[in-house]
Amino acid sequence: MRELPRYPLAHLPTPITDATRLREALGGPARCPRILIKRDDLTALGLGGNKARKLEFLIADALAMGAHTILTTGAVQSNHARMTAAAARVAGLRCVLVLTSRYDVPPLEGNLLLDDLFGAEVRFVPSEDPMLAVGRDEEVVADVVRDERAAGRVPYVIPVGGSSPVGAIGYVTGTEELVGQLTAMGVAPTRLYFGSGSRGTQAGLTLGAKLYRAPYMLWGVAVSAGEPEKIVRAMNAANDAAVLLGVPTRVTRDDLFTDQGFIGEGYGIPTPGGLEAIDLLARTEAILLDPVYTSKGFAALLAHVRAGEIPPTDTVVFLHTGGMPALFTREFVATRR
Numbered sequence: 001m002r003e004l005p006r007y008p009l010a011h012l013p014t015p016i017t018d019a020t021r022l023r024e025a026l027g028g029p030a031r032c033p034r035i036l037i038k039r040d041d042l043t044a045l046g047l048g049g050n051k052a053r054k055l056e057f058l059i060a061d062a063l064a065m066g067a068h069t070i071l072t073t074g075a076v077q078s079n080h081a082r083m084t085a086a087a088a089r090v091a092g093l094r095c096v097l098v099l100t101s102r103y104d105v106p107p108l109e110g111n112l113l114l115d116d117l118f119g120a121e122v123r124f125v126p127s128e129d130p131m132l133a134v135g136r137d138e139e140v141v142a143d144v145v146r147d148e149r150a151a152g153r154v155p156y157v158i159p160v161g162g163s164s165p166v167g168a169i170g171y172v173t174g175t176e177e178l179v180g181q182l183t184a185m186g187v188a189p190t191r192l193y194f195g196s197g198s199r200g201t202q203a204g205l206t207l208g209a210k211l212y213r214a215p216y217m218l219w220g221v222a223v224s225a226g227e228p229e230k231i232v233r234a235m236n237a238a239n240d241a242a243v244l245l246g247v248p249t250r251v252t253r254d255d256l257f258t259d260q261g262f263i264g265e266g267y268g269i270p271t272p273g274g275l276e277a278i279d280l281l282a283r284t285e286a287i288l289l290d291p292v293y294t295s296k297g298f299a300a301l302l303a304h305v306r307a308g309e310i311p312p313t314d315t316v317v318f319l320h321t322g323g324m325p326a327l328f329t330r331e332f333v334a335t336r337r
C-alpha cells in the first residue's frame with residue numbers, strides 16, 4: 001500500500017470506552033451485548049470529531065499543491081467547517097467557509113462561534129432547507145476561488161464533509177487503528193455502528209474493513225436523505241481512494257448499505273430516539289452525543305439491543321464521530337425546556 005502525505009492534526013490513537021454502566025442500564029450481560037465506544041470525539045483538533053482524520057490527508061494534499069487558502073462548504077452548524085477552520089490555523093493557512101443558513105444573520109453559537117474564534121472568513125448562503133442550497137453555494141465557492149486567485153493566492157477546495165477520495169483515506173487508516181486495538185483486546189465485534197452523512201467516513205470504513213479484514217459488519221445509520229445518489233458517491237470515493245493507495249481492492253454497491261430508519265424528519269432535526277440516546281449516554285457514561293449525527297446512530301444501536309436483535313454474548317462497537325458543539329445552540333437547548 002502506498003503511503004500518502006499526512007499532516008498531523010489529530011491525537012491518535014483515540015481510546016475505546018467499554019460502556020459497562022450503559023450495559024447495566026440496558027439489562028446487563030444477560031440481555032445486552034458488550035458495547036465498546038471508539039472515541040473519535042476525542043481527536044482533539046478544535047474540539048474533536050471524525051473530520052480530523054480526513055483533514056490530515058486533505059491538508060497535506062493542499063500543502064503539496066502550494067495552497068494558501070482552504071475553502072469548504074456546509075450547513076451553518078457544520079462540524080466539518082469548524083474543524084477545517086481549526087486545521088487551517090494549525091497548518092498556517094487562510095480559511096474561507098461558505099455556509100448555508102435559514103437566517104440572514106445566524107446566531108453566533110455552537111460551531112459558528114468556533115469558526116469565528118478560529119478566524120475563518122465566513123460567507124453565508126441563505127436557504128430554507130440547508131440541504132437544498134448546493135447549487136448556490138457552488139456559485140459562491142466559484143466567486144471566492146476567483147477572488148483568491150486575483151489576490152495572488154492558491155485556493156484548495158474541500159468538498160462537503162471532506163468526503164473526497166483523499167479525505168476517505170482518513171478512515172482507511174482509522175480502520176487499521178481500530179482493528180489493531182480490537183485484536184489487542186482479544187474481541188471480535190459483530191457490528192460497527194456510526195452516523196452517516198456525506199459518506200466519506202463510510203467510504204473509508206468500507207475500504208478499510210476489506211483491507212484489514214475487520215470482524216464486524218458496518219452499520220451506517222443515515223442522518224439525512226439522498227439515496228441512491230449517496231451510495232454512488234461513497235462507492236466512487238472508496239474506489240478512487242483504493243487507486244490512490246495502489247491497492248487492487250474495490251467496493252461495490254452491496255458493501256454500502258445504510259440504515260434509513262432513524263433519519264426522522266430530516267437533517268439536523270432531532271428525533272425522540274436520538275434525544276433519549278443523548279440523555280442515556282450522558283447519565284450512564286458521561287459521554288456526550290450530538291443532536292445531528294451520533295444521537296441518531298446511537299438510537300439505532302439502542303433500538304436493536306432492545307428488540308433483542310443482537311445476542312448478548314456479542315460485542316458491538318459504536319464509532320463516536322464527535323459533534324458536541326451543536327449541543328450549545330438554541331435549537332438543542334429548546335428541546336430541554
Ligand SMILES: *Cc1c(COP(=O)(O)O)cnc(C)c1O
Pocket residue numbers: 049050051079080161163195196197198199200201202290293294321322323324
Ligand atoms: C460529518 C460527521 C459525521 C458523518 O461523516 P460523513 O463522512 O460526512 O458521513 C458523523 N458525525 C459527526 C459528528 C460529523 O460531524
